[in-house]
Amino acid sequence: MRGFTSIGLASCAGLLCFGLFAPAIAGPNLAQRLICQLEASSGSPEPEISVDDIGLQADGERLLLAGRLAEAQAGFEAARDAALAQNDNARLGAALDGLGLVAAARGRRVLADRLHRQAAEAFVRAGDSLGEARAHYNRGLSTLQGVRSLSWLEAARSGGAPDDEGGTALFAMASEHFLSAGALALAAGDAAFAATAYAASARAQARSPEALGAGSPAQSALDAARLLPDPEERANALLSTLDAALTADLFADDTRIHRVVEAAMAEAIAAADATSDRELQALARGFAARAYGVAGRQEEARIMSERAAFLAAAGERREASALWLGQAAAYAEVSGAHDLARRRYAEAVAVIVRRRDSLIPDETRAGEAGLQAELMPLLAAQADFLLRRAPVDAGFERSGLVEEARQSIELARSIEIESFVGDPCVRRGISSDLSDLPADAAVLYPVTIGEEAFVLLGTRDGATLQRSEVSAQALQDAAARLRRAFSPSTLSNDYEADAQLLYAGVMAPVEGLLRRNGLSTVLYAPVGALRDAPLAAFLSPEGRFVAQDFAVATVLSLSLIDPIEPAERPYQALAAGISDAVDDFEPLPAVRAELEAVRSSVRSQTLLNERFNRETLEQGLSSDRLNIVHLATHGSFGGNFRQSFVLGHEGPIYLDELNQLVARARIRDAAINLLTLSACETAAGDDRAVMGLAGAAFASGADTVIGALWQVSDESTAQLFGDFYADMAARQASGAPRNKAWSLAEAQRRAIAEGRHPFEWSGFVLIGKWR
DSSP states (O other): OSSSSTTTTTHHHHHHHHHHHHOOSSOOOOOHHHHHHHHHHSOOOOOOOOOGOOOSSHHHHHHHTTHHHHHHHHHHHHHHHHHHTOOOHHHHHHHHHHHHHHHHHTOOOOHHHHHHHHHHHHHHHOOOOOHHHHHHHHHHHHHHHHHOHHHHHHHHHTTTOOOSSHHHHHHHHHHHHHHHHHHHHTTTTOOOHHHHHHHHHHHHTTTTTTGTOOOOOEEEEEETTOOOOOOOHHHHHHHHHHHHHHHHHTTTHHHHHHHHHHHHHHHHHHHHTTOOOOOHHHHHHHHHHHHHHHHOHHHHHHHHHHHHHHHHHHSSOGGGGGHHHHHHHHHHHHHOOOHHHHHHHHHHHHHHHGGGGSOOOOOOGOOOOOOHHHHHHHHHHHHHHHHTTTSSSOOEEEEEEHHHHHHHHHHHHHHHHHHHHTTTTGGOOOOGGGGGTTTTTTEEEEETTTTTEEEEEEEEEEEEEESSSSOHHHHHHHHHHHHHSSSSSHHHHHHHHHHHHHIIIIIHHHHHHHHTTTEEEEEEEGGGGGGGOGGGGGGOSSBBGGGGGGGGESOOOOGGSSSSSOOOOOEEEEEEESOBBBBBBBBTTTTTHHHHHHHHEEEEEEGGGGGHHHHHHHHHHOOOOOOEEEEEEEEOOOOOGGHHHHHHTTEEEEHHHHHHHHHHHHHHSSEEEEEESSSSSEEEOOOOHHHHHHHHHHHTTTTEEEEEEOOOOOHHHHHHHHHHHHHHHHHHTOOOOHHHHHHHHHHHHHHTTTTTOOOHHEEEEEEOOOO
């Protein structure tokens, strides 16, 4: 958003507050970026700091925005020490304020609160009222960081019950800090900052019944916004006020709020129209539409949304028109105009398809949220709209509502992974057309419609929607429990009931179709908690695991899989690993045996312990015969692209580094067929963990990646991968068709036959091309 660029560090942090509460907003959303970075950085591996690279205040702010907390802290500490040495209270206040934000990002709210309070005191000594306002504002932001779960915020936004006890008290405290910031900023003559602070206070107040009676910060925000002479600044401030008022209206039947909404809506449109900024004009009408929607005036909301889409299409960021078309579709649906809603949804998706490259953050911001994150709910809403009207338990269709919904799901999945890695070039396939599937494979999408669960099954004959007898919530809960039962720290033998419930909800609806049509390979496309629960371990009523009857591959999107099979070449592997203790990582003594098992099945170059580093990895990747890379080492995959890594002997090798190594070493046009990450683990309980593994495949140029959802003993890992490569080699020697998913299933079946716990074999998932 524009209009927040003149208030220093608080401007960046101000966007964080705006992003925490605002609905989808057209344009690049720095707020969402900062949220993702600060949340993901807490407790994550951080790069080494070079003292020569540490700047003062400006560098601290830049590094904080980049999520590099250790370096940001060092920058602010250097600024603090310099300010103390020079007895400069204004600079001291700014440095302490920055340290407060770093402390909050690390989850140390009490320390953050003390630092912001000290910053305010320093600004008072310096006679800097605006600096004091910034300190109060950032104190409010740090208080909100105490509400650690974004799911709490989502629950609050939708009117649900919060999960975190004490959350409402934190919102009340934050509201008071923002209110103080607004008053100070107004007294200092910065009406823009005052409007921003008052609006933030109103949003926080709406989430705390304890604070609802404490005046009307929304009205104060409106009054401050009116003081701004520049139409663009005034429009932005009024829109922030309108958003705050709408948020408050969802939680309180307050006539004061209704008056603020009406006034802010009309004045925001007038101010925006006084500029030549089409995007701003569209934004004003889009927010006005939401005001109509809250008031129950659905037809007016739809018309205003369509006007916003028209204006956005004429602006610099035409892709933002998709947001308003989707909003128009939602209001048309509510009013019963279903044909019109379907057309508007289709128009929104057409905009996304045409402009999707503009949705992807650049490579320096991989893993961060942008406009694409705001479009995900739109695509989900379109799929939900179509599926609620689609035929259920019917035959396969090549076109129609089910296939249209499937295409929307596919588009959302492919944009998600493109955004994660920060590169639209990850799009490798030609399309997500089902006709590209082989005769023995089917893609399985668990989907929800309201509280009900369904399974969308796609084959080369078309798509069909089948009803599940298990509710959507029951499936999500069972998946979470199964994941806990298979976690190293909470390992349990009490998993069968949940494994059977998941089978009943996901596999049972389509099992008959799979068997009757000779479909032996299941391409699994899960979402949410189901991403964290391996399909291979779901248990049939007869007591058979899915892995015993089907080969399973996880796919994020069919469009990410190139349907063209490369020419078959003899297997040649680069097998690298760490068996010694490195830094704080424990030794993996069975890695030696694992690398030997790889070498005994396929021709390999081996890099063990000190021989495994960036330089030797790059050299190994340069072989023009290489088609398998097997890494038996510690690592983490999840969070975001920049923070996912494998451990070399000299330290972590992050995925963006791996991507550069591959790019320099492999100049020929021949992808790695398989990347195996055998001793690594993804972020526990993070349903974006599969995204991290897919990002590893992209970074290495691999068609397929095999990785673990949790850390498994290295002895079990070595045995499973010995069996896996032996089956792959046997298939190649016999001339049988290659199928990596079947080779993994064979290794898992041997583990099952030996009576091993699913924890030891089911956490290994194959992602991407299965053949």
